[in-house]
Amino acid sequence: xxxxxxxxxxxxxxxxxxxxxxxxxxxxRRVLAVVHTVTAGQRLLEAVRLLEGDCRVQLxxxxxxxxxxxxVAAFLEELNGLVLPWSQAIRTQFDLALAAGHGSLHELHAxxxxxxxxxxxxxxxxxxxxxxxxxxxxxxGLSRQRLIRDGVLVPETIVLAHQEELTRLGRECPEALxxxxxxxxxxxxxxxxSLPSRALYRExxxxxxxxxxxxxxxxxxxxxxxxxxxxLLERLxxxxxQEEYRVAVLLHPHVWNAHGEWQIRSWLAELARWGLAVVSQxxxxxxxxxxxxxxxxxxxxxxxxxxxTGAPVLMASLPDADVDxxxxxxxxxxxAPRLLDDRPLxxxxxxxxxxxxxxxxxxxxxxxxxxxxxxxxxxRALMYxxxxxxxxxxxxxxEPARLPSMVRYDEPGSVVS
Numbered sequence: 237x238x239x240x241x242x243x244x245x246x247x248x249x250x251x252x253x254x255x256x257x258x259x260x261x262x263x264x265r266r267v268l269a270v271v272h273t274v275t276a277g278q279r280l281l282e283a284v285r286l287l288e289g290d291c292r293v294q295l296x297x298x299x300x301x302x303x304x305x306x307x308v309a310a311f312l313e314e315l316n317g318l319v320l321p322w323s324q325a326i327r328t329q330f331d332l333a334l335a336a337g338h339g340s341l342h343e344l345h346a347x348x349x350x351x352x353x354x355x356x357x358x359x360x361x362x363x364x365x366x367x368x369x370x371x372x373x374x375x376x377g378l379s380r381q382r383l384i385r386d387g388v389l390v391p392e393t394i395v396l397a398h399q400e401e402l403t404r405l406g407r408e409c410p411e412a413l414x415x416x417x418x419x420x421x422x423x424x425x426x427x428x429x430s431l432p433s434r435a436l437y438r439e440x441x442x443x444x445x446x447x448x449x450x451x452x453x454x455x456x457x458x459x460x461x462x463x464x465x466x467x468l469l470e471r472l473x474x475x476x477x478q479e480e481y482r483v484a485v486l487l488h489p490h491v492w493n494a495h496g497e498w499q500i501r502s503w504l505a506e507l508a509r510w511g512l513a514v515v516s517q518x519x520x521x522x523x524x525x526x527x528x529x530x531x532x533x534x535x536x537x538x539x540x541x542x543x544x545t546g547a548p549v550l551m552a553s554l555p556d557a558d559v560d561x562x563x564x565x566x567x568x569x570x571x572a573p574r575l576l577d578d579r580p581l582x583x584x585x586x587x588x589x590x591x592x593x594x595x596x597x598x599x600x601x602x603x604x605x606x607x608x609x610x611x612x613x614x615x616r617a618l619m620y621x622x623x624x625x626x627x628x629x630x631x632x633x634x635e636p637a638r639l640p641s642m643v644r645y646d647e648p649g650s651v652v653s
Contacts, residue, residue, distance in 0.1 A: 261291040272302040272337030274489040279336040282422035286616040298325035307493035347392035354537030358565035378408040397421035419614035420607030437527035440639040451528035455536025456490035459555035484513035514643040522637035548588035564603040
């Protein structure tokens with residue numbers, strides 16, 4: 237990671253006023269990727285990679301203030317990009333800023349494009365306290381409290397994945413409709429591109445041909461699968477025969493970064509010795525999802541993306557009060573079976589397969605993106621339009637997910653590749 241700092245001889249080359257004197261390539265536009273969390277950073281990579289090969293554009297990264305910012309420094313170090321301290325980023329002019337979070341964006345000197353950092357907009361969040369007033373609860377990413385600051389719309393562009401989200405945005409924040417642009421969902425497109433390689437992902441997770449892979453997916457927070465039903469992981473590895481089943485767990489990056497990697501590894505160590513596969517936080521989660529025969533989840537985005545895979549989704553935890561009733565997640569939860577404590581897990585899994593309502597899953601999947609296969613093309617067109625540059629002639633493509641890896645317990649901190 238190269239950290240750009242203000243030194244005795246002035247700022248680093250790409251942010252100098254006389255950059256033309258020092259830079260090897262002629263930099264015509266400067267773009268800032270604003271990384272609030274690891275999850276947001278992962279989503280931003282789907283966009284900034286669309287600028288690859290264009291030496292007219294210089295990309296910077298910065299870590300924005302956020303309660304879940306732990307892990308961002310390591311994420312950025314792995315990228316080896318030019319990283320501006322937040323204090324310098326908010327004093328520097330950029331031609332465009334990209335973000336997948338909302339905090340402190342009003343401090344930037346750039347037109348801002350905001351992307352969702354998950355599957356659409358499903359969660360209801362508490363109002364933020366400003367002074368002595370608390371704003372009403374609203375849909376995260378669509379509500380006035382996230383988009384308006386001192387009566388002014390902060391983002392210049394709000395990226396949406398589906399046309400129906402325009403209606404929901406209009407209800408939550410009508411003045412933001414003029415800034416909305418529907419471009420599709422990058423994870424939807426990567427899952428679609430990855431489905432033909434399902435056997436490779438299963439092999440990477442050490443799942444034998446005759447085994448069925450059960451993937452437990454937990455988002456973060458006290459209402460998540462892990463927060464509500466930790467004992468379910470114990471039941472999955474103890475009740476399901478290892479001859480017939482392979483059990484894996486996939487945790488939201490906020491879980492790892494809120495508690496620390498050592499602690500999560502420690503908490504799961506005994507279950508790992510019983511046969512639980514722990515999907516690494518550094519791996520591409522799409523491959524693990526595509527590999528699954530059963531998805532046991534909660535109200536997180538990964539569970540919703542599971543509706544695309546053809547695997548039954550079973551709900552282990554679902555806080556109805558925290559899910560927007562108009563969202564695809566609410567529709568999925570209306571028919572996905574609840575995983576019950578008083579019935580054998582094997583019987584519940586088998587029943588979910590036997591009664592799999594494919595048409596209902598297809599309807600939910602269709603609500604994730606109204607522009608299937610189009611994110612790369614439309615997002616790149618949007619960015620170049622905002623940069624006032626002609627896009628390169630080469631058409632962008634969507635690559636399948638990389639092979640997933642698992643946490644190893646014989647060497648602390650290492651993973652199986």
